[in-house]
Amino acid sequence: MTDSPILETRSLGKRFSIGTRFSAEGKRTVHAVDNVSLTVRRGETVGLVGESGCGKSTLARCLVRLYDISDGELLFEGEDITSKSLSELRPLRRRLQMVFQDPSASLNPRRRVGDLVAEPLRIHGKLSSREIAARVAELFELVGLLPDHVMRYPHEFSGGQRQRVGIARAIALNPDLVVLDEPVSALDVSVQAQIVNLLADLQEKLNLTYIFIAHDLSVVRQVSTRIAVMYLGSIVEEGPAEEVFATSAHPYSQALISAVPVVETTPSGTRKRIILTGDVPSPLKPPSGCRFHPRCPIAVERCRTERPELKEYRPGRKVACHFPTV
Amino acid sequence: MILSVRDLKVSFRTNDGLVRAIDGVSFDLEESEILGVVGESGSGKTVSLLAVMGLITDPNASIEGSIRYKGRELVGLPPRELRRLRGNEIAMIFQDPMTALTPVYTIGWQIAEQIRAHQNISKAKAMARVEELLAEVNFPNPHEAMSRYPHQLSGGMRQRAVIAMALSCNPALLVADEPTTALDVTVQAGILDLVRKLRATHKSAVVFITHDMGVVSELADRVMVMYAGRVVERGSRMELFSDPRHPYTRALLGSIPPLTGEKPRRLPAIPGSPPSLLRLPQGCAFGPRCPVHYEPCVTGRPDLGIGTHAAACFRVAQA
Amino acid sequence: MIYAILRRFGQMLFVMFGISVIVFLIFFATPGADPAARIAGRNASPEVLEAVRHNFGFDRPLYVQYAKMMEKIFVTGDLTSFVNRGWKVVPAVMDSIPVTLSLVFGAAILWVVVSIIIGIVAAATRDSWLDKLLMALGLLGISMPVYWLGEVMNLITQSRYHDSWAFSWVPPLGYKNFSDDPKGWFLTLIIPWITLAILYIGIYGRVLRAAIIESLQEDFIRTARAKGLSETRILLRHALRTSLIAFVTLFGLDFGALVGGSALLTEVVFGLHGIGKLTYDALQNLDLPMIMATVMYASMFVVIANAVVDFVYILLDPRLRTS
Ligand SMILES: Nc1ncnc2c1ncn2[C@@H]1O[C@H](COP(=O)(O)OP(=O)(O)O)[C@@H](O)[C@H]1O
Ligand SMILES: Nc1ncnc2c1ncn2[C@@H]1O[C@H](COP(=O)(O)OP(=O)(O)O)[C@@H](O)[C@H]1O
Numbered sequence: 001m002t003d004s005p006i007l008e009t010r011s012l013g014k015r016f017s018i019g020t021r022f023s024a025e026g027k028r029t030v031h032a033v034d035n036v037s038l039t040v041r042r043g044e045t046v047g048l049v050g051e052s053g054c055g056k057s058t059l060a061r062c063l064v065r066l067y068d069i070s071d072g073e074l075l076f077e078g079e080d081i082t083s084k085s086l087s088e089l090r091p092l093r094r095r096l097q098m099v100f101q102d103p104s105a106s107l108n109p110r111r112r113v114g115d116l117v118a119e120p121l122r123i124h125g126k127l128s129s130r131e132i133a134a135r136v137a138e139l140f141e142l143v144g145l146l147p148d149h150v151m152r153y154p155h156e157f158s159g160g161q162r163q164r165v166g167i168a169r170a171i172a173l174n175p176d177l178v179v180l181d182e183p184v185s186a187l188d189v190s191v192q193a194q195i196v197n198l199l200a201d202l203q204e205k206l207n208l209t210y211i212f213i214a215h216d217l218s219v220v221r222q223v224s225t226r227i228a229v230m231y232l233g234s235i236v237e238e239g240p241a242e243e244v245f246a247t248s249a250h251p252y253s254q255a256l257i258s259a260v261p262v263v264e265t266t267p268s269g270t271r272k273r274i275i276l277t278g279d280v281p282s283p284l285k286p287p288s289g290c291r292f293h294p295r296c297p298i299a300v301e302r303c304r305t306e307r308p309e310l311k312e313y314r315p316g317r318k319v320a321c322h323f324p325t326v
Numbered sequence: 327m328i329l330s331v332r333d334l335k336v337s338f339r340t341n342d343g344l345v346r347a348i349d350g351v352s353f354d355l356e357e358s359e360i361l362g363v364v365g366e367s368g369s370g371k372t373v374s375l376l377a378v379m380g381l382i383t384d385p386n387a388s389i390e391g392s393i394r395y396k397g398r399e400l401v402g403l404p405p406r407e408l409r410r411l412r413g414n415e416i417a418m419i420f421q422d423p424m425t426a427l428t429p430v431y432t433i434g435w436q437i438a439e440q441i442r443a444h445q446n447i448s449k450a451k452a453m454a455r456v457e458e459l460l461a462e463v464n465f466p467n468p469h470e471a472m473s474r475y476p477h478q479l480s481g482g483m484r485q486r487a488v489i490a491m492a493l494s495c496n497p498a499l500l501v502a503d504e505p506t507t508a509l510d511v512t513v514q515a516g517i518l519d520l521v522r523k524l525r526a527t528h529k530s531a532v533v534f535i536t537h538d539m540g541v542v543s544e545l546a547d548r549v550m551v552m553y554a555g556r557v558v559e560r561g562s563r564m565e566l567f568s569d570p571r572h573p574y575t576r577a578l579l580g581s582i583p584p585l586t587g588e589k590p591r592r593l594p595a596i597p598g599s600p601p602s603l604l605r606l607p608q609g610c611a612f613g614p615r616c617p618v619h620y621e622p623c624v625t626g627r628p629d630l631g632i633g634t635h636a637a638a639c640f641r642v643a644q645a
Numbered sequence: 646m647i648y649a650i651l652r653r654f655g656q657m658l659f660v661m662f663g664i665s666v667i668v669f670l671i672f673f674a675t676p677g678a679d680p681a682a683r684i685a686g687r688n689a690s691p692e693v694l695e696a697v698r699h700n701f702g703f704d705r706p707l708y709v710q711y712a713k714m715m716e717k718i719f720v721t722g723d724l725t726s727f728v729n730r731g732w733k734v735v736p737a738v739m740d741s742i743p744v745t746l747s748l749v750f751g752a753a754i755l756w757v758v759v760s761i762i763i764g765i766v767a768a769a770t771r772d773s774w775l776d777k778l779l780m781a782l783g784l785l786g787i788s789m790p791v792y793w794l795g796e797v798m799n800l801i802t803q804s805r806y807h808d809s810w811a812f813s814w815v816p817p818l819g820y821k822n823f824s825d826d827p828k829g830w831f832l833t834l835i836i837p838w839i840t841l842a843i844l845y846i847g848i849y850g851r852v853l854r855a856a857i858i859e860s861l862q863e864d865f866i867r868t869a870r871a872k873g874l875s876e877t878r879i880l881l882r883h884a885l886r887t888s889l890i891a892f893v894t895l896f897g898l899d900f901g902a903l904v905g906g907s908a909l910l911t912e913v914v915f916g917l918h919g920i921g922k923l924t925y926d927a928l929q930n931l932d933l934p935m936i937m938a939t940v941m942y943a944s945m946f947v948v949i950a951n952a953v954v955d956f957v958y959i960l961l962d963p964r965l966r967t968s
């Protein structure tokens with residue numbers, strides 16, 4: 001069951017043009033996502049991590065075809081959907097859903113939440129209004145909202161409840177795959193765990209596949225079965241979540257994971273930590289060779305010129321580095 | 327003793343009623359000590375620090391209690407006197423480095439402005455000092471950075487510039503309001519390192535606000551946990567993390583997913599959400615979410631009590 | 646940079662071309678707006694009409710008429726009025742420019758200075774009686790029609806109280822050339838300047854106050870306070886400076902429009918023969934060549950004003966400068 005790929009990308013790329021031919025620096029291209037080959041199997045959760053600006057959201061939007069894809073291919077259940085038109089995509093939209101970070105920004109404040117959840121049912125389904133009402137009630141129960149909440153407006157809810165509404169909307173049409181872009185980042189710490197648990201329950205009940213983005217690495221580890229670490233638009237390491245956290249092979253993953261502050265009762269400063277110098281380079285002018293070399297603590301001459309490929313060095317573990325820690 | 331806050335209360339009159347943002351907060355801060363203040367959003371962290379800085383400008387606010395800085399009462403101090411302290415003896419770092427700097431001036435100009443507001447030195451001297459400061463907060467090319475506008479720097483670099491500004495007058499007290507919340511963990515690690523280093527070199531006492539238990543545990547000497555405008559637990563870092571007493575502290579620590587070892591199938595979550603300050607529950611504010619809540623919790627409000635490690639909870643008092 | 650300037654210039658030309666075509670079509674190709682009928686008079690016989698049509702070239706194809714007109718405006722400069730035959734249009738416009746520029750420049754200086762002061766004072770004392778008073782006065786200024794205000798000004802300074810000590814210095818209506826009589830130029834324009842400026846002082850004062858108050862809510866103001874700066878410095882160096890961007894936009898648009906002829910009412914009331922008056926008269930008589938010339942001139946100023954605003958923007962806001 002978990003072996004059939006539901007979504008697959010082959011050397012997927014997304015470029016944005018910024019500026020115009022006439023602006024001071026002319027027309028420039030941002031390679032926001034560059035050469036990403038990722039396979040998502042049914043029922044699993046793939047976590048995307050990396051610093052802000054590394055292309056997580058852009059990749060997520062490409063995966064559900066909210067963005068047009070510039071290079072490479074995107075396959076859904078083996079079918080090429082890279083360049084399907086909007087109308088051809090309509091039946092697929094139902095099966096590919098997305099949940100965004102800010103629950104209040106994605107919900108129309110002037111409509112009752114019951115209406116908001118019913119909306120996708122009206123657009124896509126062929127249900128009578130009674131059936132819709134019943135389905136909305138069912139969804140509310142699924143995501144842990146009370147039945148009489150349907151008449152409320154988004155602002156009458158707390159952030160956690162609003163995110164529950166967002167999730168109810170996303171699962172209304174029984175999707176197969178849900179892309180969650182920072183779904184818990186805007187929530188209070190004490191509420192995050194509730195939503196993480198809810199997502200796990202729904203996955204089990206509805207047999208969902210998730211692509212999960214969060215900047216809190218411990219949350220990603222908790223949620224994900226597999227993890228892809230991104231740097232400047234490309235995947236630099238991929239593997240089972242616990243393994244990548246325990247024995248990361250790429251110097252960037254190691255630095256990223258070691259930078260997460262954890263609660264410890266030993267004297268402070270004892271945990272080994274790799275502090276990266278310098279900033280994330282601009283994707284407008286990516287460094288030559290290995291994109292990570294200006295910040296890499298173990299970079300050598302070869303890294304400056306030769307770009308490492310993402311290679312499987314052990315079943316299920318991939319890394320893009322000339323000198324991985326394996 | 328650098329700072330001594332006693333029974334601080336801040337409330338705001340709003341259209342919906344009185345918001346008691348801070349309701350009886352007391353704490354002390356020793357020289358070159360780092361006090362971590364943790365709490366969820368809305369628990370009153372920012373308001374308590376703005377009160378210390380004398381920066382609550384809302385005309386609907388009322389501030390009671392006592393804030394003593396080096397023995398001197400700050401509540402009710404004339405604005406002119408307060409201004410002499412602000413940016414000079416007491417400096418502040420804000421949460422969002424993207425918006426904390428005036429967009430139309432270079433960072434060199436902005437740091438020099440602060441130096442010259444408190445010291446009678448020439449522009450050239452101030453600029454030379456700016457360059458030193460930027461080097462101290464690890465700008466790779468401080469001279470060039472001086473002439474940069476805020477939008478030309480990354481978030482991490484901007485926060486470093488704000489820190490350089492805060493340090494420009496060697497403050498005895500540095501107040502940092504979630505300075506790393508808007509940053510990536512990789513950048514946060516660098517900033518936390520810097521704060522540690524600066525505490526050592528400048529001997530500043532630091533109040534560090536965050537909602538991240540991990541950050542506090544790595545940085546703070548002593549910790550204060552806030553919930554709904556009150557301190558629910560305080561103690562040294564070791565006391566608080568190895569022996570958390572308040573049910574809220576325990577639950578919060580428990581709900582953080584682990585970074586190593588076995589993954590729990592479900593996270594132990596805290597039910598419900600933080601209460602509205604307009605409609606606080608009767609008795610203990612954490613009552614409706616508390617797993618060990620019992621009758622006394624509704625009738626009275628637990629006090630924090632005395633002692634270095636203390637928790638505002640009837641269960642703890644009873645034990 | 647040179648590229649950007651050239652591009653800007655190209656855009657300006659394109660906009661002006663578009664405007665000229667549209668105006669031309671409105672007056673020539675709109676059914677029922679036959680200029681020949683206008684010129685020949687109400688009860689003209691068909692023969693007379695035909696003669697007029699031929700005389701003015703209305704029987705040639707539209708694009709030829711358009712091209713001829715453009716040539717006469719820009720190349721030979723000998724376009725003549727349809728209504729006052731023999732009256733050369735281009736010199737008429739040229740003569741009106743100094744009048745309008747004098748009026749608008751003076752008023753602009755007045756309204757910018759006064760409204761900045763009002764905006765700052767009102768923002769600094771917001772919600773006090775002074776703020777409320779200033780804003781009420783501003784609203785009054787906005788709601789007084791310019792024409793009416795001008796008439797009242799004239800009534801007071803020219804007739805009713807002209808002989809009192811306060812207004813005896815006010816010269817009679819009309820324009821005096823700066824080069825002939827600088828003092829007379831200044832004195833005749835004082836009352837028109839004030840009249841024109843009052844409306845804009847009201848608008849700009851209110852806009853600036855709102856922008857400053859909005860700026861004062863920004864995070865960087867809190868940083869400035871935390872630095873221990875004085876409230877005056879915070880207001881002037883941080884809040885005002887960042888509020889000027891909105892102010893400049895508004896100013897560019899208004900200034901361009903006024904120089905282009907929207908100061909019409911003020912010009913009429915005070916007997917100043919500026920561009921506004923010229924345009925107004927031309928429209929009254931459907932004097933197409935004159936309309937064409939004034940419109941070209943006006944669009945040029947609006948477009949130039951926009952370009953200047955863009956440039957000032959870049960000076961004011963470093964975020965718009967690319968690194
Ligand atoms: N619509 C867009 N136009 C131009 N550049 C964009 C656009 N969206 C994203 N980018 C750029 O692409 C890169 C990746 O952005 P994003 O996917 O949002 O990163 P993340 O979600 O990992 O923070 C960034 O450098 C960003 O500036
Ligand atoms: N000017 C104000 N008027 C009314 N309520 C306010 C004002 N400032 C803060 N509050 C309220 O005070 C409470 C504490 O806020 P704050 O100190 O910012 O929380 P934290 O920093 O812990 O997230 C919040 O409920 C907030 O809504």
Ligand code: SF4
Pocket residue numbers: 250251252290291292293296297298299300303308320321322323324
């Ligand atoms: S390829 Fe070289 S620079 Fe890149 S991560 Fe590996 S060691 Fe570092």
Ligand code: SF4
Pocket residue numbers: 572573574610611612613614616617618619620622623628638639640641642
């Ligand atoms: S006082 Fe009662 S409700 Fe409050 S934390 Fe303690 S046990 Fe829980």
Ligand SMILES: [Mg+2]
Pocket residue numbers: 056057058
């Ligand atoms: Mg994103």
Ligand SMILES: [Mg+2]
Pocket residue numbers: 371372373503504
């Ligand atoms: Mg805060």
